[in-house]
Amino acid sequence: MSTSTKDGYHHGDLRATLLTTAMEMLEQGEQFSLRAVARKAGVSPTAPYRHFADRDALESALAAQGLRDLNEDLIQGDAMPATVAELAELGVAYVDFALRRPALFRLMFGNACDDTNDDRVQAAAAVHETLARAVAAVFPEADLAAITIAGWGMVHGLASLHLDGKLASDSPDDVAKQVRSSFAAVFAARAGE
Amino acid sequence: MSTSTKDGYHHGDLRATLLTTAMEMLEQGEQFSLRAVARKAGVSPTAPYRHFADRDALESALAAQGLRDLNEDLIQGDAMPATVAELAELGVAYVDFALRRPALFRLMFGNACDDTNDDRVQAAAAVHETLARAVAAVFPEADLAAITIAGWGMVHGLASLHLDGKLASDSPDDVAKQVRSSFAAVFAARAGE
DNA sequence: TGCGGTATGTTTGCAGTGCTCACATGAGAG
DNA sequence: CTCTCATGTGAGCACTGCAAACATACCGCA
Numbered sequence: 001m002s003t004s005t006k007d008g009y010h011h012g013d014l015r016a017t018l019l020t021t022a023m024e025m026l027e028q029g030e031q032f033s034l035r036a037v038a039r040k041a042g043v044s045p046t047a048p049y050r051h052f053a054d055r056d057a058l059e060s061a062l063a064a065q066g067l068r069d070l071n072e073d074l075i076q077g078d079a080m081p082a083t084v085a086e087l088a089e090l091g092v093a094y095v096d097f098a099l100r101r102p103a104l105f106r107l108m109f110g111n112a113c114d115d116t117n118d119d120r121v122q123a124a125a126a127v128h129e130t131l132a133r134a135v136a137a138v139f140p141e142a143d144l145a146a147i148t149i150a151g152w153g154m155v156h157g158l159a160s161l162h163l164d165g166k167l168a169s170d171s172p173d174d175v176a177k178q179v180r181s182s183f184a185a186v187f188a189a190r191a192g193e
Numbered sequence: 194m195s196t197s198t199k200d201g202y203h204h205g206d207l208r209a210t211l212l213t214t215a216m217e218m219l220e221q222g223e224q225f226s227l228r229a230v231a232r233k234a235g236v237s238p239t240a241p242y243r244h245f246a247d248r249d250a251l252e253s254a255l256a257a258q259g260l261r262d263l264n265e266d267l268i269q270g271d272a273m274p275a276t277v278a279e280l281a282e283l284g285v286a287y288v289d290f291a292l293r294r295p296a297l298f299r300l301m302f303g304n305a306c307d308d309t310n311d312d313r314v315q316a317a318a319a320v321h322e323t324l325a326r327a328v329a330a331v332f333p334e335a336d337l338a339a340i341t342i343a344g345w346g347m348v349h350g351l352a353s354l355h356l357d358g359k360l361a362s363d364s365p366d367d368v369a370k371q372v373r374s375s376f377a378a379v380f381a382a383r384a385g386e
Numbered sequence: 387t388g389c390g391g392t393a394t395g396t397t398t399g400c401a402g403t404g405c406t407c408a409c410a411t412g413a414g415a416g
Numbered sequence: 417c418t419c420t421c422a423t424g425t426g427a428g429c430a431c432t433g434c435a436a437a438c439a440t441a442c443c444g445c446a
Contacts, residue, residue: 009427011424014424016421033402033403033404034268034324034403034404034405035402035403035404036402036403039358041427043424044424044425044426045403045404045406045425045426046405046406046425046426047423047424047425049404049405049406050422050423050424051423054405055403055404055405080311106303109353109354109357109359110267110299110303110357110414111357112356112357112358115358126256126360128359133274142378143374143378146371146374146375146377146378147378147379148422149351149360149371149374149375150347150375150376150378151349152341152350152354153346153348153349153350153354153375153380154346154350154379155350155353156346156347156353157345157346157347157348157349157350157351157352157353158342158346159350160302160349160350160353161302161345161346161349163304163305164303164304165305165308166302166317166321167342178339178342180337181336181342182339182342182343182346183343184339185335185336185339185340186340186343186344186347186379186380187379202393204394205396207394226431226433227432227433227434228431228432228433229432235396235398236396237395237396238396238397238432238433239395239396239397239433239434239435240394240395240396242393242434242435243393244394244397244431247434248432248433248434323436357427
């Protein structure tokens with residue numbers, strides 16, 4: 001048995017435990033530090049260093065996981081979108097993710113990402129591709145790269161601005177509506193393409 | 194004489210000195226802490242607390258200043274834009290600001306902004322209004338709120354994604370081109386409105 | 387002119403952090 | 417059964433934000 005919790009000197013699966021513990025802390029809004037994670041995992045303050053070079057490494061691993069989760073959320077509305085309205089739902093999902101898991105979202109996008117972390121860059125690329133596919137499905141004849149970047153930018157910006165309270169928004173429903181009308185306002189004219 | 198640098202016990206204008214010192218550090222990419230700022234200003238580690246309640250307060254003041262600077266950059270192309278291409282230049286200025294002063298930009302938008310800091314919310318509102326005016330000048334008959342938010346979101350998202358290295362971009366010129374084509378791709382169809 | 391109050395700076399000290407290094411343990415290869 | 421090495425522990429350093437208690441000198445007021 002090499003799964004999670006053994007009670008001897010050696011933990012058995014500390015790396016995974018640290019990741020899930022840290023993720024919980026992010027989810028719960030607790031401010032998070034290597035030491036705090038270790039404490040919560042019931043392990044000495046320096047134990048994490050056996051599994052992560054430094055704090056950034058842990059954060060990168062969490063960010064990678066977050067990007068994978070985001071990608072799943074985006075794909076979940078399985079079918080390729082056919083209309084601008086359906087494409088907008090991808091945007092809604094993106095913004096919703098940011099608002100549901102703000103601390104994680106900030107980890108994923110907030111720092112410089114000068115990453116040699118392959119997991120992470122690959123996960124980011126996957127998100128990009130998901131968005132590109134969706135855009136391509138709706139605007140088959142358009143300049144794919146430009147529209148994809150524009151759309152990603154818009155959605156990401158809306159998420160960030162809402163996260164930071166720069167845009168008025170009472171309820172999550174409100175936010176979703178705002179995202180939809182942004183898509184409508186901007187992409188409506190091309191709907192027929 | 195109550196201006197900046199006196200050499201006695203009392204500094205004379207510490208608050209301002211701290212702000213400019215901190216701003217320099219942000220500009221220079223030095224990592225910044227209350228203590229480091231105090232050190233660089235040649236003052237004891239806790240002197241700043243006479244002028245700022247805590248670290249967040251200093252950051253908020255810097256963020257407010259940053260928002261004012263950003264607003265100036267946006268207005269600088271004085272004339273109201275008349276075409277999508279001219280509107281795009283506002284976007285270019287926005288993104289350029291973010292890339293030129295990344296640490297400041299992160300301060301301005303990176304944190305939760307649960308601010309009672311009037312300066313700051315007002316400065317943010319001013320930016321919003323500048324953008325709204327510009328959009329209104331180009332699309333006089335459109336749904337102003339929706340397009341403004343969409344545009345702000347797009348520009349802000351592009352800035353953030355570039356800052357975090359999520360979008361390929363070799364040179365600043367490259368980035369500017371990307372911003373322009375995003376505007377073109379998305380707003381082109383409405384240009385005649 | 388002198389005096390006291392108060393805004394502004396200093397010192398000391400605490401708890402928390404990231405990280406390094408020397409040491410302990412025990413699981414698994416031989 | 418033993419030895420090795422991955423994995424855990426502990427003590428310790430430099431740094432941080434922040435809270436008192438204390439020092440100084442600028443100010444209005446007598």
